[in-house]
Amino acid sequence: GAGVSQSPSNKVTEKGKDVELRCDPISGHTALYWYRQSLGQGLEFLIYFQGNSAPDKSGLPSDRFSAERTGGSVSTLTIQRTQQEDSAVYLCASSTTGRSGNTIYFGEGSWLTVV
């Protein structure tokens, strides 16, 4: 597609349930990022994929969070045993390559509400 596509756009889940959030980056972009944004807050880095390299998972807040990227394209962020503090917008972004001089394009986000 023309832009970064995320699904679902909105998700309401019960505390303790698992959720999966999907990101389809711009075609040809080798770098993919996940960020979390709580209401009125900044962008919190979660995880970064670059090509076939091992992902940078340093931002994942707990072992309930995991992400994978299949075939160097689509990525899935999984949150297990969701907690109320997990409620936030989860933003996926992609860029052509690397981290330095390339524009990062964001998706519209997946709004997660844990009740």
Added chain:
Amino acid sequence: QQPVQSPQAVILREGEDAVINCSSSKALYSVHWYRQKHGEAPVFLMILLKGGEQKGHEKISASFNEKKQQSSLYLTASQLSYSGTYFCGTGSYGQNFVFGPGTRLSVLP
């Protein structure tokens, strides 16, 4: 480590100028600026690279002081459409790309 942005918030009248600052405790090789409107995804404004290269919109200007590990975004003759939250993102050696907490800009008629 997250960069620091200042001010946290600013209110302008149309036509006024503003400067938003971003500083890091780490040596930087790039600074990105993005604007996010309420309920929307962040949108690219500008990239500044170590060595002086810049890429961005014609109406946006910014500076990058590599030695001081600081960047400033200059908004001149502000328009209502400039309202939003401005984030700087920094790329530094040995660290993932991180964003600052944001500066909320409101432009009033």
